[in-house]
Amino acid sequence: MAQKSKKIHTEKTSLHARNLHRERYDFEELINSQSELSKFVFINPFGDKSIDFANPDAVKALNKALLKHFYGIIYWDIPDGYLCPPIPGRADYIHYIADLLASVNDEKFPVGKEVKVLDIGVGANCVYPIVGHREYGWSFTGSDVDPVSINSARQIIDKNPSLEGAIDIRLQTSSKHIFKGIIQPAEIFDVTICNPPFHASLAEAQAGTKRKLTNLGLKSGAKPTLNFGGQNAELWVEGGEEAFIRQMVRESAEIANQCLWFTSLISKKTTLPGVYAELKKVNAFNVKTVEMAQGQKVSRFVAWTFLDKETQKKWANERFGK
Structure with missing residues (x-):
């Protein structure tokens, strides 16, 4: 980790x-941790070292270096064309989830393998389970509808001894369901997380990529790479993120007592009213919207529980200890 005395003025x-x-x-x-990153690093017009964030190979090399340097991950790779996520933003979601769990545990975030987390749409990159396990020691189950993503995530786990026994990967065989077929009848989770596909169509996903490329200063003639990597199931779903999360809400009501908190990232503010309406329909006991800021970008997640205050406290006492 970089020394704060040298970099205090650049703190995010x-x-x-x-x-x-x-x-x-x-x-x-980072180059000391992952030498292959060196070929992508250059001095930008401001005199600072940087990489081309529109180059998927450069971003992948940066992620390998970050995961090795900060989280001890000796092997990490994803198939060509799959989503290569920004690690700092992924880590933020995990830390705010720890705060959410702490909110029912006398403001003390729970640690250790007894804390069970379900990652819906774990992806080929498996980043949320990596960060959550290395930072808090939690146990993860990751689900995905894409067999290639499943195989990639399993390979990452198998090639990192530090992840052994900490992450279970399950294939969701039905594209119409989210929790059904993944959470077993007697299974308990403390929290679910999800970074849902947020576009409603392939065309919308491609338009979003063009905007991102423009923001990064690329010429309009540059060949776009969808979201710098990303398969259909990672980037878009019929009805967009609102339809996906509303389905998640409906299914969560059927397993209300099997999970303390359900959560999902929400990319678009316009999605919130529909999600709130669905949560009201299913009589969620408590709903929270947590905002997270990464630079100029503001993201958020919605969390809901069906358990009343007394049951939440009992859950924390029994599962998190003191």
Whole structure:
């Protein structure tokens, strides 16, 4: 981790206080961890070291370095064309989830393998389980509808001894269901997380990629790579993220007592009213919207529980201990 005395003026104060990525990337240290990153690093017009964030190979090399340097991951790779996520933002969601669990546990975030987390749409990258296990020691189950993603995630786990026994990967065989077929009848989870596909169609996903490329200063003639990697199931779903999350809400009501908190990231503010309406229909006991800021981008997740205050407290006492 970069030394704060040298980089205090570059601290990213918008990130969560426990996020290991609050300081600007120390490319010298990252290259020491992952030498292949060196060929992608250059001096930008401001005199700082950087990479081309529109180059999927450069972003993949950066992720390998970050995961090795900060989380001890000796092997990490994804198939060509699959989503290569920004690690700092992924870590933020995990840290805010820890705060959510702490909110029912006398403000003490629970640690250890007894804490069970379900990651809906774990993806080929398996980043949320990696960060959550390495930071808090939690046990994860990751589900996905894509067999290639499932195989990739399993390979990452198998090739990292530090992840052994910590992450279970399950194939969702029905594209119409989210929890059904994944959570077993007597199975308990403390929290579910999800980064849902947020576009409603392939065309919408491609338009979003063009905007991102423009924001990064690429010429309009540049060949776009969908979201710098990303398969259909990762980027779009019929009805967009609102339809997906509303289905998640409906299914969560059927397993109301098997999970303390259900959560999902929400990319678009316009999605919120529909999700709130669905949560009202299923009589969720408590609903929270948590905002997270990464630089100029503001993201958020919605969390809901069907358990009343007394049951929440009992759950925390029994499962998290003191």
